[in-house]
Amino acid sequence: MSLPSRVQIIDVGPRDGLQNEKQPVPAAVKIELVHLLQAAGLTEIEVTSFVSPKWVPQMADNAEVMAGIHRQNGVRYSVLTPNAQGYAAAVNSRPDEIVVFAAASQAFSQKNINCSIEESIERFAPVVQAALAAGVAVRGAMSCAVGCPYEGDVSPDSVAHLAGLMRQIGVQRVDMADTIGTATPVKVQRALEATLKHFDIDHVSGHFHDTYGQALANTLAALQMGVWNFQSSVAGLGGCPYAKGATGNVATEELVYLLHGMGISTGIDLDKLIDAGGFISAHLGRKTQSRVASAILSKRG
Numbered sequence: 001m002s003l004p005s006r007v008q009i010i011d012v013g014p015r016d017g018l019q020n021e022k023q024p025v026p027a028a029v030k031i032e033l034v035h036l037l038q039a040a041g042l043t044e045i046e047v048t049s050f051v052s053p054k055w056v057p058q059m060a061d062n063a064e065v066m067a068g069i070h071r072q073n074g075v076r077y078s079v080l081t082p083n084a085q086g087y088a089a090a091v092n093s094r095p096d097e098i099v100v101f102a103a104a105s106q107a108f109s110q111k112n113i114n115c116s117i118e119e120s121i122e123r124f125a126p127v128v129q130a131a132l133a134a135g136v137a138v139r140g141a142m143s144c145a146v147g148c149p150y151e152g153d154v155s156p157d158s159v160a161h162l163a164g165l166m167r168q169i170g171v172q173r174v175d176m177a178d179t180i181g182t183a184t185p186v187k188v189q190r191a192l193e194a195t196l197k198h199f200d201i202d203h204v205s206g207h208f209h210d211t212y213g214q215a216l217a218n219t220l221a222a223l224q225m226g227v228w229n230f231q232s233s234v235a236g237l238g239g240c241p242y243a244k245g246a247t248g249n250v251a252t253e254e255l256v257y258l259l260h261g262m263g264i265s266t267g268i269d270l271d272k273l274i275d276a277g278g279f280i281s282a283h284l285g286r287k288t289q290s291r292v293a294s295a296i297l298s299k300r301g
């Protein structure tokens with residue numbers, strides 16, 4: 001079994017984690033969270049999304065949050081852009097990377113971004129072109145790559161189809177996302193194999209929600225295939241507004257504990273990461289979703 005010796009993590013907590021919060025989280029708190037994450041050694045942070053504030057009110061302060069961050073050298077700040085309007089707004093905030101997001105299931109595409117998969121790709125194509133021309137990196141998220149809250153099981157063929165479309169329009173790397181956290185390891189490996197028909201292993205990441213407690217098992221299954229890019233959310237924050245009942249991403253603390261325990265480096269300081277999770281959990285007035293953080297905090301006393 002050959003595992004990667006190093007893993008790159010994108011913390012998506014400020015975006016995927018907070019987008020579903022009902023109470024508005026002040027921009028200053030989001031900015032402080034980004035600062036604490038970079039202080040903990042995260043070198044990729046998904047900060048916000050330039051989506052419709054009517055659809056996702058929590059992300060309405062996108063420009064303010066981007067403007068407030070003290071950028072650290074070597075850190076990549078990414079933002080979601082669903083269409084040309086989102087890109088035009090995002091580019092003023094100088095993101096290092098934009099994320100176009102499509103779904104492997106038609107029903108989820110309609111619920112999430114109000115168009116079919118094919119229409120979404122048509123919308124993304126000029127956005128991707130503009131970003132690449134401006135020297136902004138482009139990632140593509142593939143939601144519901146294993147299961148869909150409306151359609152049930154999603155076939156690897158649907159994933160391969162979407163990955164091919166993403167590739168055609170110039171997306172540089174893709175996230176294989178288990179949006180609703182129902183995936184199990186073998187299904188993850190099938191979805192990854194489908195993705196690998198169009199992207200090489202260095203350009204595929206795993207984005208696992210932990211709704212059914214499978215995210216770490218799924219991470220290991222992906223690691224065994226050589227995947228070394230993952231997304232997670234500090235304190236296990238999150239959920240998608242268009243996937244009822246879906247909970248947060250796997251906690252970054254869980255991922256770091258797993259990887260370090262296996263001798264795989266991440267560049268992340270787990271103690272400082274736990275402090276970042278403590279900060280946002282205290283602000284939200286709830287206990288962290290990370291069992292690793294809970295265990296270490298109780299040892300700290």
Ligand code: HMG
Nearest residue numbers: 050051052055082085086112113114141143144177179240
């Ligand atoms: P629409 O209503 O079809 O858009 O929404 P439209 O083009 O018909 O425009 C309607 C109104 O929205 C207009 O305003 C536009 O100006 C405005 P009005 O004239 O009514 O006042 N509008 C915008 N405003 C701000 N920014 C924009 C924008 N575009 C249009 N970019 C749209 C289509 C995509 C905008 C909408 O469906 C939307 O914003 N959806 C949000 C989707 C979202 O953020 N979902 C959560 C993130 S995805 C996720 O969490 C999954 C992921 O983590 C991976 C995984 O786990 O699967 C990535």
Ligand code: MG
Nearest residue numbers: 016177179240
């Ligand atoms: Mg997600």
